[in-house]
Amino acid sequence: MDARHPRRWLILIVLCLSTLVLVVDNMALTVAVPPLAADLGASAQDIQWILESYMLVFAGLLLTAGSLSDRYGRRRVMIIGLLLFGAASLAATMATSAGLLIAARVAMGVGGALVMPSTLSILITVFTDEGERRKAMAGWGAVAMLGLVGGPVLGGALIASFGWESVFWINVPIAALAILAALVLMPESKGPWAKPDPLGAILSMIGMSALVWTINELAHGISWTSLIIAVVALTAFLIWELRTAHPMVPLKLFRDRDFAGGSLSLTLVQVGNGGLLLVLTQYLQFVLGYTPTEAGLAFIPMAIASLLFNGIGAGLGAKLGNRATAVLGMVVMAAGFGVLAVSSDSFVTLAIAQFVLGAGGGLAMPTAIAALMGAIPTEQAGVGSALNDTIQQAGAALGVALLGSIATSSYTAAMPAGAPEAARRSIAVAVTDPALAAAAREAYNAAMSATFVGAAAGVLGAAVLALLLLRGRKPAPAAETAAETAAETAAETAAETDQPLVTAGH
Structure with a gap:
């Protein structure tokens, strides 16, 4: 009996759509800056925050979001992230000031952080065959590259016809389609229960946000305050994660x-x-x-x-x-x-x-x-x-x-x-x-x-x-270990019964 998930290639399309909406948005925004700044009266500092606020929140929340997806369900967390990203994109189209657009970008960063780890983790749980997993990862990576290169082209065309707001409008139907497809096609999966690690989450968020800010500011000189915060928080995070019985x-x-x-x-x-x-x-x-x-x-x-x-x-x-x-x-x-x-x-x-x-x-x-x-x-x-x-x-x-x-x-x-x-x-x-x-x-x-x-x-x-x-x-030959066979059987059972797929003894 074929233990592979029967809808795995359709699920891959959902994962690619979820990744594409994040990549296209960020790249399209780069060409929207001049008309956006003129329309909103944004200063150079406002523009910096519009571009960087997303990245600061996104980078700071990634590790916590990945831990949440293992704990509460990868499909669930991805759908919540897509909902938030789509809603925040809709809010961005209605922004009448730089401050409102920055707030929308922060919310988009939270949504993006919830989506991104879930896509790859769902991929590796759905594609249990080594050869197919490689092909799936190649397709996922190719779509991300397509969004990276095509984002500015699409953004330029949209702005010329519909204004800067269109680079955010385009996210809404893509996110809605990905949510609908995820609900219909995708099984739930999660890791075994683990004790929460709130201190690790807080330290990682502070440390990664401060690190990204420090790196982004290098062109203007070293920001010693953010650098010290990054070093202290990330050092404390590493020490804590090595010592705690339940590391995030x-x-x-x-x-x-x-x-x-x-x-x-x-x-x-x-x-x-x-x-x-x-x-x-x-x-x-x-x-x-x-x-x-x-x-x-x-x-x-x-x-x-x-x-x-x-x-x-x-x-x-x-x-x-x-x-x-x-x-x-x-x-x-x-x-x-x-x-x-x-x-x-x-x-x-x-x-x-x-x-x-x-x-x-x-x-x-x-x-x-x-x-x-x-x-x-x-x-x-x-x-x-x-x-x-x-x-x-x-x-x-x-x-x-x-x-x-x-x-x-x-x-x-x-x-x-x-x-x-x-x-x-x-x-x-x-x-x-x-x-x-x-x-x-x-x-x-x-x-x-x-x-x-x-x-x-x-x-x-x-x-x-x-x-x-x-x-x-x-790569190892097609012979599978008992654990791999059990995981695949669990995947098939979950797909056939529409029950959540819980890995590793949950």
């Missing part, structure tokens, strides 16, 4: 080579990716003269390559093993950053570099995530998924801060000494002055080369970590 986050997972290798290598990969969109979108618009929509369309080669190689990577991972596939993908990614660093002054070169980057990411990231998630016990899938999300978010934020700082300092150093200070710090200001525009574009070229050399170094470092830490063995 199973830190012992880092003793597993696959989990540690996958986590650390993904962090460095995301450092490179985090700065990519930031630096390249400015290059396309201020140096090459692209419109925001054209800049979004310029990322299509990377999206196509990612879609293609996510599937290829799933097949290679099954044949070669996680380590070989992940290392290969990361080396290919480094080569893509290298091409951007050496030459990026033509559309052909840009397209080739982005295709190489997308191919490398398609090979590396799903494989590293598969290795990481394969080390997590099913009963801790929610908090394990949240740990993966947190690691990647921290890496991306660090990438934006570090690579953004490299780009800014390199650009400033390459600008003429007699240029106004504002023009030496911002190419957006410099290109408005005809006397400085050519020098500014040349300076940004040099800055981008230095930035992508740093990105390539980070991804090569990730490849070294993956080579040293990930296990080299190929």
